[in-house]
Amino acid sequence: MKSIVILRLGHRPVRDKRITTHVGLTARAFGAEGMLLASDDPKLADNISDVSKRWGGDFYVRNNVNWKAEIRKWKEQGGKVCHLSMYGVNLPDAVSEISKAEKLMIVVGAEKVPFEIYELADWNVAVGNQPHSEVAAVAVTLDRIAVADPLKNEFSGGELTILPTECGKRVVDNRQQEQGSIE
Numbered sequence: 001m002k003s004i005v006i007l008r009l010g011h012r013p014v015r016d017k018r019i020t021t022h023v024g025l026t027a028r029a030f031g032a033e034g035m036l037l038a039s040d041d042p043k044l045a046d047n048i049s050d051v052s053k054r055w056g057g058d059f060y061v062r063n064n065v066n067w068k069a070e071i072r073k074w075k076e077q078g079g080k081v082c083h084l085s086m087y088g089v090n091l092p093d094a095v096s097e098i099s100k101a102e103k104l105m106i107v108v109g110a111e112k113v114p115f116e117i118y119e120l121a122d123w124n125v126a127v128g129n130q131p132h133s134e135v136a137a138v139a140v141t142l143d144r145i146a147v148a149d150p151l152k153n154e155f156s157g158g159e160l161t162i163l164p165t166e167c168g169k170r171v172v173d174n175r176q177q178e179q180g181s182i183e
């Protein structure tokens with residue numbers, strides 16, 4: 001089992017609230033264990049924790065981390081660092097190497113990232129060399145490096161569980177052991 005964390009740089013609490021939330025939710029859904037937020041936005045961390053409480057799993061968000069210290073600590077523990085940037089080596093050409101890492105930190109920016117990140121990273125990787133979104137970059141990377149299909153991930157301990165259905169919504173409320181539908 002790989003240990004994967006996302007390091008989110010440059011989050012601006014008002015402007016990036018929605019996209020950083022989506023980075024966290026996408027990372028959670030696709031198998032990362034947590035997100036380190038290198039900005040101070042405790043509300044955002046609370047919102048993502050609420051999702052985990054409702055839908056299961058142990059995903060965590062650590063607010064207001066010092067990114068340099070986190071990268072240093074991660075590397076001291078034998079972890080590797082993959083910085084996602086459209087300027088990097090294209091993912092298909094790096095995926096076999098990255099997949100070997102047992103501990104992987106995936107770094108994504110918002111505004112321009114400090115150049116030091118390019119030097120500290122073990123890999124600077126592009127998810128295609130065109131500009132798009134950090135949410136897409138995280139999703140595609142986690143999917144490509146996964147050992148088992150991340151869409152089959154199970155999340156235990158949540159209040160609610162979705163039962164996939166061809167039409168409509170089926171949700172089990174694990175607190176009541178009753179099946180119903182929610183909007």
Ligand SMILES: C[S@@+](CC[C@H](N)C(=O)[O-])C[C@H]1O[C@@H](n2cnc3c(N)ncnc32)[C@H](O)[C@@H]1O
Nearest residue numbers: 084085086108109112126127130132133134137
């Ligand atoms: C929307 S971009 C903005 C980048 C910023 N304007 C700049 O020029 O440095 C925010 C983040 O999305 C990620 N990103 C965007 N396109 C990417 C791509 N093609 N491959 C990998 N990551 C990408 C990078 O992590 C980037 O820091």
